[in-house]
Each structure stands twice: as structure tokens, then as C-alpha cells.
Amino acid sequence: xxxxxxxxxxxxxxxxxxxxxxxxxxxxxxxxxxxxxxxxxxxxxxxxxxxxxxxxxxxxxxxxxxxxxxxxxxxxxxxxxxxxxxxxxxxxxxxxx
Amino acid sequence: xxxxxxxxxxxxxxxxxxxxxxxxxxxxxxxxxxxxxxxxxxxxxxxxxxxxxxxxxxxxxxxxxxxxxxxxxxxxxxxxxxxxxxxxxxxxxxxxxxxxxxxxxxxxxxxxxxxxxxxxxxxxxxxxxxxxxxxxxxxxxxxxxxxxxxxxxxxxxxxxxxxxxxxxxx
Numbered sequence: 001x002x003x004x005x006x007x008x009x010x011x012x013x014x015x016x017x018x019x020x021x022x023x024x025x026x027x028x029x030x031x032x033x034x035x036x037x038x039x040x041x042x043x044x045x046x047x048x049x050x051x052x053x054x055x056x057x058x059x060x061x062x063x064x065x066x067x068x069x070x071x072x073x074x075x076x077x078x079x080x081x082x083x084x085x086x087x088x089x090x091x092x093x094x095x096x097x
Numbered sequence: 098x099x100x101x102x103x104x105x106x107x108x109x110x111x112x113x114x115x116x117x118x119x120x121x122x123x124x125x126x127x128x129x130x131x132x133x134x135x136x137x138x139x140x141x142x143x144x145x146x147x148x149x150x151x152x153x154x155x156x157x158x159x160x161x162x163x164x165x166x167x168x169x170x171x172x173x174x175x176x177x178x179x180x181x182x183x184x185x186x187x188x189x190x191x192x193x194x195x196x197x198x199x200x201x202x203x204x205x206x207x208x209x210x211x212x213x214x215x216x217x218x219x220x221x222x223x224x225x226x227x228x229x230x231x232x233x234x235x236x237x238x239x240x241x242x243x244x245x246x247x248x249x250x251x252x253x254x255x256x257x258x259x260x261x262x263x264x265x266x267x
Contacts, residue, residue: 007241008170009177020238020241030232031233038249063163064169070164
């Protein structure tokens with residue numbers, strides 16, 4: 001995960017980063033959605049919850065998963081089928097809360 | 098800190114619109130002041146570390162906002178840039194563990210969990226990553242895709258072997 005963070009934190013030039021997060025870059029959005037989904041799967045909170053669902057799990061713990069929903073809705077309709085897997089992670093996480 | 102606190106509190110579901118507006122108002126002000134600070138040289142370690150703390154707070158707040166992933170990444174970049182600037186100017190870090198491998202050590206207890214990611218999930222992730230590869234045309238997109246694929250391969254190994262694998266370093 002640190003290498004992934006390193007990729008956009010310092011390996012990308014400012015120009016590449018601006019292109020990566022551009023609202024017109026659909027490839028960038030797909031990559032970002034997959035990243036958020038993977039990060040959610042790998043987070044210690046998610047892993048603990050998978051083992052034992054606690055009634056008192058804080059609703060704030062997975063608010064970042066809503067990034068996927070926002071990015072998904074910004075994709076053109078014909079591109080959204082390529083985002084089905086991250087969307088499934090978002091819906092599964094949301095339903096657990 | 099006010100921005101982060103307001104956003105954290107507004108996630109409880111019963112917060113009024115005033116708290117949400119307050120969160121955004123403080124956020125906007127913090128970003129404006131941070132931009133001003135970044136436009137001039139950092140003259141003291143207090144100022145540099147205050148900027149670092151601001152970047153951290155704003156990135157944490159971004160994690161609480163629905164449409165803020167690009168801002169989240171931007172503030173992470175800010176943390177790195179300010180840190181490098183402090184380092185090259187021999188200014189002291191207050192966030193001592195940030196740039197060291199010790200953070201893996203600190204995260205150790207959280208990683209001592211048997212991977213519970215099923216094989217189906219790992220396989221679906223791998224398939225999805227391969228499906229989006231043709232859309233990645235620029236070198237930075239291909240590099241980012243490769244890094245994510247490395248994580249997915251780790252998920253696949255973990256699910257297959259049932260071992261705890263430290264994926265934070267990948």
C-alpha cells in the first residue's frame with residue numbers, strides 16, 4: 001500500500017497528477033475507484049469487522065468508501081460497467097453499517 | 098482542526114446543517130491560509146510543522162467528505178512536499194515516525210490478523226484490474242495500475258495460502 005501511496009505522492013509530476021485527478025480522465029477515475037476499494041478491503045477496521053460485527057461500529061469508519069459512489073456517478077454511462085467490482089465493495093461496506 | 102472536528106461530528110447522523118456548513122467554512126479558510134503559506138519560504142520549524150499538521154487534518158477531513166478523494170491525494174502530496182522541504186532545510190520533524198519504517202512496526206498489531214479476504218473477492222479484483230488496463234494509456238496510469246495489481250496479487254496469495262501477509266509495504 002505504501003508503494004501505491006508513493007506513486008501519487010511523489011513519483012507523479014505535478015502535471016501528471018493534475019491529469020490523473022482531472023474530471024475528464026476516466027481511466028484515472030477507474031484506477032481511483034479500484035484503489036479505494038482495495039484500501040477498504042485491506043484496512044484493519046474492515047478486517048476486524050469481518051471477524052466480528054460490533055453493534056457499536058462507528059459510522060465514520062468507512063465514510064471514505066463513499067468516494068467510490070461519487071466517482072462512479074461521474075463516469076460516463078458506458079464506462080460504469082468497468083467499475084462494477086469497486087461498486088460492489090462500496091455497496092457491501094455500506095450495507096454492513 | 099476545527100474543520101476536521103466539525104466533519105467528524107457531522108457524521109453522527111443527527112447533526113444539523115449548521116455543523117456541515119461550519120466544517121466546510123473552516124476547511125475553505127484552512128486551505129486558503131495553507132496556500133498562502135506554501136507560496137512563501139518556510140522560515141521556522143514551527144511554521145513548517147504547523148503546515149504539516151494542517152495537511153494531515155485536511156487529508157483526514159477529506160476522508161469524511163463524499164466528493165473529496167482528489168483533495169485527499171492532493172493533501173497527501175502536500176505532506177510529502179512540506180516534509181521534504183523541512184528535511185532539506187534541516188528543520189526538525191515533530192511527526193517523528195512519519196518517514197521511517199517504524200510505522201510498519203506500529204501497525205503490527207493490526208496486521209496480526211489472519212487474512213479474511215475470500216478467494217472469490219481476490220479473483221474478482223484481479224479480473225476487474227485486467228479489464229480496466231486497456232484504458233490506461235499514459236505512463237503514470239500504467240505505473241499506478243501496476244502498483245494496484247501488486248496489491249491484488251498479494252490478496253490472491255493471502256487467500257490461497259491462508260497466511261497473514263504484510264501488505265502495507267507493497
